[in-house]
Amino acid sequence: EVQLVESGGGLVQPGRSLKLSCAASGFTFSNYYMAWVRQAPKKGLEWVATISTSGSRTYYPDSVKGRFTISRDNAKSSLYLQMNSLKSEDTATYYCARHGDYGYEMDAWGQGASVTVSS
Amino acid sequence: EIVLTQSPTTTAASPGEKVTITCLASSSVSNMYWYQQKSGASPKLLIYSTSSLASGVPDRFSGSGSGTSYSLTINTMEAEDAATYYCQQWSSNPLTFGSGTKLEIK
Numbered sequence A: 001e002v003q004l005v006e007s008g009g010g011l012v013q014p015g016r017s018l019k020l021s022c023a024a025s026g027f028t029f030s031n032y033y034m035a036w037v038r039q040a041p042k043k044g045l046e047w048v049a050t051i052s053t054s055g056s057r058t059y060y061p062d063s064v065k066g067r068f069t070i071s072r073d074n075a076k077s078s079l080y081l082q083m084n085s086l087k088s089e090d091t092a093t094y095y096c097a098r099h100g101d102y103g104y105e106m107d108a109w110g111q112g113a114s115v116t117v118s119s
Numbered sequence B: 001e002i003v004l005t006q007s008p009t010t011t012a013a014s015p016g017e018k019v020t021i022t023c024l025a026s027s028s029v030s031n032m033y034w035y036q037q038k039s040g041a042s043p044k045l046l047i048y049s050t051s052s053l054a055s056g057v058p059d060r061f062s063g064s065g066s067g068t069s070y071s072l073t074i075n076t077m078e079a080e081d082a083a084t085y086y087c088q089q090w091s092s093n094p095l096t097f098g099s100g101t102k103l104e105i106k
Helices: none
Strands: A003-007 A010-012 A018-025 A034-039 A045-051 A068-073 A078-083 A092-099 A106-109 A113-117 B004-007 B010-013 B019-025 B033-037 B044-048 B061-066 B069-074 B083-089 B101-105
Touching: A003 A092, A018 A034, A018 A092, A018 A113, A034 A068, A034 A078, A034 A106, A045 A068, A045 A078, A045 A092, A106 B044, B004 B083, B010 B019, B019 B083, B019 B101, B044 B061, B069 B083
Parallel strands: A010 A113, B010 B101
Antiparallel strands: A003 A018, A018 A078, A034 A045, A034 A092, A068 A078, A092 A106, A092 A113, B004 B019, B019 B069, B033 B044, B033 B083, B061 B069, B083 B101
16 A cells, blocks of 8 residues: 655744655655645645656746755655745645656645644 | 636535536646545545546546646536545646635535
C-alpha cells in the first residue's frame, strides 16, 4: 500500500524558516517525481513544488520561487520542503504527493501537515 | 499562467441524478486531470489524461474534453459523491488547479 506521511508542521513566526518531511513507503520512491501541494484554510489547492526522480530538476511557481526548496533522499525514501522567509499567506496544510506514471497528475497524497505563520 | 475556471462553483444533486462539472482553460491544454476531496480528507485522483479512470474509481465517473473545455460527469449521483472537485493542468508551467466545485447531495 502506498503511504506518504508528512511531518514537521507547526506554528512559526513571519520571516522564519521551517522544514517539512515526507516519508514514503509501499512503492519504489526513486522511480517517481514527487510534489508538494498546499491548501490554505477554506481555500483551493495550490501547487508548491515538484522534483524529478534524481533530484536534478526542480519546478516552482513564482509565489514560492527563491523562498522554498524541494529536495529528496532516495536512500531514505524521503521528500523535503525547506521553507524560508515565511509569510502569513504561506499558512496552509501542505500535502506530499506522488506524480503518477504520466508525470502530470498526482496519484497518491499524504494526510497533510499544518503550517501556521503568525506572530 | 493558465487559469482554470470551474463551473458551477457550488451545486446540489439528488441520488440518481446526472452531474456535469465544467473546467475552462484560459489557453489550450493537452490534457485535464480531476480530483475529489471530501471534507477533512486529502485529495484523490479521479481522472487522468482527460478521460481515463484512476484505479478504484467507480465507472459512474467519466471525463471528456479537448482544447480549452473539459468536463467531469457523474452519471448517477450517490451520497458518497458529495465532495469538492478540482481540475488540474500541467501543459505549461506553472501547474495549476481550478478553484473547485462543491457538490452536495439533495
